[in-house]
Amino acid sequence: MPSYDYPFNERIRTLLRLEDLFSKVLFNVEAGHEFNHHCALLSIFQILDVIDRAELKADLLQELDRQKIVMNGLLGNPSIAENVLRNVISEIETTSLALRSNAIKLGQTLRDNEWLMSIKQRAGIPGGVCEFDLPSYHFWLGLDADRRKDDFDIWLKPLLPICDGLRIILQILRGSGVTTNLVAFNGAYQQMLGGTKPAQMLRVELSDDDKCFPEVSANKYAINIRFNKLDFTERPKQCDVDVKFTLTLCNL
Template sequence: MILYEYPFNERIRTYLRLEQLFIRLANLISREQALDHHFAITTLFEIMDVGARADLKSDVLKDLDKQKHAMDAFRGNPAIAEGVLDEVIQQLDQCFQSLSGLSGKAGQSLTENDWLMSIRSRIGIPGGTCEFDLPAYYAWQHRPSSERTSDLVTWSKTLTPLADSIQLLLKLLRDSGAPQKVVASSGQFQQNLPQGRTFQLLRLALDPTLELVPEISGNRLMVSIRMMRQGEDHRLHPCQENASFEVALCS
């Protein structure tokens, strides 16, 4: 199944973008080629750009604290395993303490590294990191893979508290939604959302053999999904067939 996710607010949209970047960064660091490590540094700068939003850190801390209070409310519930509950609350506490212990915005300590900042100033220019532009960076790319990996791990550790916090918050959010099988009649599906409840994320699982692409839109009142299929002209065209898929609303 191909899983599509649609955020209902800007905060969750930012979390999903950061999650994608952190996953990419980890994959690139684990590789050995200099080109992979070049794109790892590029990804590091992308995370810093996304994390530069002034209220991001406070938003994450508020969400961690909110989730902890929500978990505390489950204590004494016979349907809840106390051991698992304690483990989740401990994870929330650890993330909160680690993130609150960081000063400034995400990756702010990296801005004090003049060598990295010299790369950052050139990396957005097409071909701007050639050896004649940044000879020190060119030399670094010729160092042993183990040395480059060690540097990348050191730099990325400054972002680990944010990465762990977002990963935990998104896991808890995703676990809050129960998937349901639905059908898009003639490629169209609409669902009214219950009043008095705020959803933050829609998850849609689609069989890849259908060769369909969902176009999702939504607000606090309704969600709409239109199934599309890519034609020979590489453009998306509305699907007129009935299509079944799974959808979960997460709050």
């Protein structure tokens, strides 16, 4: 089923952006073609820009430590599979150790690489990484794919603990909510929110047969979802039929 995540705060928004960028990096590195490796490198540059603007390491460690305490408190609960729980705790401990063992600023080894930073600077210019602009980069793209993958292994090594940490946190977040089956009459749905603990993210899932997508406007007081049809010639229009969907409110 197509699913759509909507974050309620900047912290979760940053994690979702990084998740998307890491997915693109890992896919394109594995694909191996020089065009894929070019796209992977551009995504790495975007990752550096995102983590530059956030106290990401401290936030990840704080949340991982909190989740470890919660998970340890669940050990011995007969309604929870203990082997699965222990695997999650082990993942949290391994990732936290990797993050703490890196004393320098996240991504600093890449920022200290003058060759990479020269490419990053040119990459901000439309068409700025042509072979006549950066012959050394053109030469690198022409190397054997395995050689380029070895370089990516070196560049990604200090960033992978971030990837592991946000993967664990988002997995816990997505699994935290209760899913409700709902209907958006004439493509519109509204829900007032209450309670002392506001949601941090919502998930909307649709049937494969529904030819529409949700646009979400939400805060701690209310959720508004409008389901639109895609029109390639003008702005999307709201569906004029009832749309069945599932809604999950997620909270760490």
